[in-house]
Amino acid sequence: MERDLVIRDRTAADDADVRAFYERWHSLRVARRGRMEHPPEHPALLAERGGRLVGVLTYVVDGTDCEVLTLHADERGTGVGTALVDRVAEVAHEAGCRRLWLITTNDNVDALRFYQRRGFRLYALHAGAVDEARRTLKPEIPEIGDHGIPIRDEVELERDL
Helix, strand or coil, X not given: CHHHXXXXXXXXXXXXXXXXXXXXXXXXXXXXXXXXXXXXXCCEEEEEECCEEEEEEEEEEECCEEEEEEEEECCCCCCHHHHHHHHHXXXXXXXXXXXXXXXXXXXXXXXXXXXXXXXXXXXXXXXXXXXXXXXXXXXXXXXXCHHXXXXXXXXXXXXXX
């Protein structure tokens, strides 16, 4: 399946398709670490299969750190997410970064499993951070998330490059 998967940088010509992808995943605005981010304003890697957009990873390079801001794949279990993470690690290394990191929420056990299996370690728990973001930045964040788990905290993971 991975043979026909293409990972490439987003270009201006991709903006409409990528925006529609973010909308489908409710990721036009992302609250994390007490700030609101707008993924369409950041660099992105696209995964395509058969000319169809099947995944997007948005990232932020800041000094020697590279943050995975968003990662969504329409095709789970087919290597799309892994290919995007592998490519952003290359991009970050080429940019001189020494650390790849991300934030997810405490309810997102699928993401916690995914990232740890790809070399990320639990780095920090930001207790109550989602509660605060819901109160001050993004009231539409649901109270209950995946698997019926209350969404309260941000979990930070990192991987050395």
